[in-house]
Amino acid sequence: MEIYSGKTIYEGTVIGKIHYYSKHRNQIKQECINSCGDEIGRFKVAKEKAKEQFGILRDKAATEVGKNGAMIFEAYAMLLDDSKYTDSVIDVINKEHANAEYAVAVAGNNLADMFAQMDDEYFRARAVDIKDISDRVIDILQNENTDVDVLQEPVIFVADDITPCETVQLDKSKLLSFVTRRGSTNSHTAILARTMNLPSLVGVEIDEKWNGKLAIVDGVGGRLIVEPDEETLAKYKAIAESERESIESMKELKGKPNVTLDGKEISLYANVGNVSDVTAALENEADGIGLFRSEFLYLEKLDYPTEEELFESYKSVAQKMDGRRVVIRTLDIGADKQADYFNLEKEENPALGYRAIRICLERTDLFKTQLRAIYRASAYGKIAIMFPMIVSLDEVLKIKSICEDVKAELKKDGLAYSEVELGIMIETPAAVMISDILAEEVDFFSIGTNDLTQFTLAVDRQNPKLDKYYDPHHEALFRMIKLVIDNGHASGCRVAVCGELGADTTITEKLIQLGVDELSVSSPFILPVRKAIRESMSK
Numbered sequence: 383m384e385i386y387s388g389k390t391i392y393e394g395t396v397i398g399k400i401h402y403y404s405k406h407r408n409q410i411k412q413e414c415i416n417s418c419g420d421e422i423g424r425f426k427v428a429k430e431k432a433k434e435q436f437g438i439l440r441d442k443a444a445t446e447v448g449k450n451g452a453m454i455f456e457a458y459a460m461l462l463d464d465s466k467y468t469d470s471v472i473d474v475i476n477k478e479h480a481n482a483e484y485a486v487a488v489a490g491n492n493l494a495d496m497f498a499q500m501d502d503e504y505f506r507a508r509a510v511d512i513k514d515i516s517d518r519v520i521d522i523l524q525n526e527n528t529d530v531d532v533l534q535e536p537v538i539f540v541a542d543d544i545t546p547c548e549t550v551q552l553d554k555s556k557l558l559s560f561v562t563r564r565g566s567t568n569s570h571t572a573i574l575a576r577t578m579n580l581p582s583l584v585g586v587e588i589d590e591k592w593n594g595k596l597a598i599v600d601g602v603g604g605r606l607i608v609e610p611d612e613e614t615l616a617k618y619k620a621i622a623e624s625e626r627e628s629i630e631s632m633k634e635l636k637g638k639p640n641v642t643l644d645g646k647e648i649s650l651y652a653n654v655g656n657v658s659d660v661t662a663a664l665e666n667e668a669d670g671i672g673l674f675r676s677e678f679l680y681l682e683k684l685d686y687p688t689e690e691e692l693f694e695s696y697k698s699v700a701q702k703m704d705g706r707r708v709v710i711r712t713l714d715i716g717a718d719k720q721a722d723y724f725n726l727e728k729e730e731n732p733a734l735g736y737r738a739i740r741i742c743l744e745r746t747d748l749f750k751t752q753l754r755a756i757y758r759a760s761a762y763g764k765i766a767i768m769f770p771m772i773v774s775l776d777e778v779l780k781i782k783s784i785c786e787d788v789k790a791e792l793k794k795d796g797l798a799y800s801e802v803e804l805g806i807m808i809e810t811p812a813a814v815m816i817s818d819i820l821a822e823e824v825d826f827f828s829i830g831t832n833d834l835t836q837f838t839l840a841v842d843r844q845n846p847k848l849d850k851y852y853d854p855h856h857e858a859l860f861r862m863i864k865l866v867i868d869n870g871h872a873s874g875c876r877v878a879v880c881g882e883l884g885a886d887t888t889i890t891e892k893l894i895q896l897g898v899d900e901l902s903v904s905s906p907f908i909l910p911v912r913k914a915i916r917e918s919m920s921k
Contacts, residue, residue, distance in 0.1 A: 384608045386586050388561065391572040392906075393601040394581030395622040396559040397615070400608070401537035402593035403544065410520065413481040421475045425482040428522040429468070433459045435518065443550045453658030454546050458515050466685060467493060467512075483523045490516025510565065514545040533557070538597055540588050554578060559599040561606055563588045576906065632909045636667055640912050642894060646920035650912060651709070651902040653880060657695055660702045662905035667912075670707035672902025673768070673828065673880045674699060676752065677714045686748070692755035700763025707764045709805065709828070709902075710756050712749070714738045714770040734837075738771035743780055753788045757799040766803040768828055773812040778823045809833035809881075814862045821873035828902070829866055831881030835859060854883050860896065867897040878902055890914035895921065 415421050440455035461467060470493060474485035490512055497509035520526075533539075533556035543564040560575050565584035575582040581601030598607040598618045607614060640650045651672025652663035656679065663671060679687055679695055700708055715737065742749035756767055769781055782804065792799050808814060809830035817827065831854060836842060838858055841851045863879070870877040878884075878900035879893055885907040893901070894915070903911055 383611045383614060386588075386606045386608070388583035388586035388604055388606060390601050390604045391560070391582040391584060392576045392580060394579070394599075395601060395618055395625055396538060396581045396599040397618060397622060398536055398538050398558045398597070400540050400561075400592045400595050400597050401533060402588070402590045403539060403541040403548075404590060405542070410483050410487045412478070412484040414479055415475075415481050418476050418479060421480070421482045421485070422472055424523060425471055425475070425486065425519070428482065428486075428519045429462055431522050432515065432518045433462055435522075436462075436515075439546075439550050453656075453661075455550075457658075458511065458546075461511060461515055462519075464685075467515075483520050486516050486519050486523070510543070510545065517545070538599055540592060542588065549575075559583075559601075561586050561588065561599060632913065635909050635912050635916075638912065638916065640669070640915045642915060642918045642920045644919050644921060646894065648894060648898070648915050649878075649900040650908060650915070651707075651878070651880075651900060652905050652908060653902050654699075654905075657698050657702075659905065660699055663908075664702070666905045666908040668706070668905065668908055670709070670764075671699065671703060672709050672878055672900060674708060674710045675714065676710055676712060680713060680715060686751075689751045689755050692752060693758050696756055696759030696765070697762045700759050700765055703763055705764055707766060709766045709768050711768045711770055711807070712739070712752055712756075713742055715741060739769050739777060739781070740771065743777065746784060749784060750788055750791075753785060754792060754797075757785075757788060757792055757802065758797055760800040760802050761798040765800070766805060766826070768805045768807060768826075770807040770830070771809065771833075772806045772820070773810050775816065775819050775823070778806065778820060782823065807833075807880075808866050810837055811862070814866055817866045818869040818872065821870045821875040824875060826876040826878065827866060827870045828878040828880045828900075829863060831859065831863075831879060831883035834862065834881070835883075838862065854886070855889065859883075860892070863893070863898070864896050871897065876900065885911060887911060887914040891918035894918050 436455040436458045440452045440459075443455060444452035467489070470489035471482075471485045474480055474488050475482065478485070480488075494509040494512040494516075497512060533553050536556050536558050538559045538561060539552065539557060540561045541563075543562050544560060549560075557578070557580060559580055560582035562584050563586060565572065572582070572584065581599050583599060583601065583604060583606060586606050592608055595609050596615075598605075598610050598614070600607065600618070607618075610618070640648045642648070649669045649672075651670045652659075652666070652668035653673040653675070654660055654663055654671055655675045660671070674696075676692075676696075679692060696710060699710075742752075753767070756765060759765060767785075769778075772778060785804065789799065803825040805824050805826035805828060806813070806820060807830045808817060808827050810833070813820060814834070821827070835852065835854050835856070839851060839853065839856060841848045867877045869875075876899045877897070879898050880902040883889065884893070884901040885903040887910055890901075890911060891914070895918075901911060901915075
């Protein structure tokens, strides 16, 4: 028996045989060409064919794993059409008089490296997407077969890495789990694995000699156990059966209200990062969107999104939620979320640096573009706006003044909008301590427990050496939460918890008893949190 560690993509227990997948690709050589125009033409034809193939994969994904998985291939088509990507390939062809295959490989690698070096894990995961679309174009240019292995039985699929394109082509009825050496918990493949509810791991030191061997994927403990002994196998069979029964019981919660044993109703919202996440929120019966992380609309681009692009995204979310409340957090870029085109200076301590609302209040053109898009989208649904990283009353007053300017501009331009609620994130000790003053100026608070924990305990949550000091159950945090709730309620301000603490079912009852009105969690946690609410007392 051998045990290997990895990072969990989706929790759960799986037992089955390993299928080792090895990808073979022809070596790409640089060739000196006679006509740059001809090679550019070859590239453009291959790019269009790749877009057609992504369309086929999108339809296949929509049928097999739902709209959430299908949106990935729409994002791929958008990346192919991104001018930065296309121009980079054409530039290599023209400057080096190189063949299209070589130019796509070089340009793709350069862009992927740029993404890979960024601080934010979500953005680093986009490096895999760039390589995936580039590999697809190269395969077309070289007339390579893009099919993956045909699975004969249900297996644990083990590979150095696997792309969304390869994932969708696999027979889902024969997939038990993914285990890869590379990859990220925020990659599109990881998103697909979660959409398909497949317990999976990344960062495992894999070995092709495992092919055909019996193994256990422990998605809770983040372990792969190869050739387990009888005692271990029996133990995990019991765990897997218990998980199956728990999943079945969760399904029974659909359609049930989020009400405590003594009758208090708690609103239960979803946290989402992009439009595609909304499907999962609806499938899990979220009351609305409590946190739309709009920075991901920027992180997925190679340049600033336009007002129209932002508007279409916000409008789409509002329409999909069909009258349910959608809370859009304005741009929270900086710290661990970096985009090169913002040209932000490197900081010694970026979590405490130039980020979020501080950028927006200095770069008002950027801020107004986003606010115009949000207000315009408000004509299509119930939208609220939330502002991050607030530390002073002055910031809130400036924000409200800019919002009034934006509404006046829209009215002058003849563009429709509705009145929206304004709220702020409470994620700094300063905001906690003046929450009584802030509550008089806004409609709601949302406590971001992740940042509030690190700022309160002086623990950098990106530093693994400090994990033992990062205590989200610290009494100081609960006292802060209580203070914010009391101050908010005194001014008629609703209070939500939207950080990871909101999904921690071990303290759901405690948060309710502190007086929280709303919880906002990632979609997979909605039903477990609903269960915890229904088993809690509010007093």
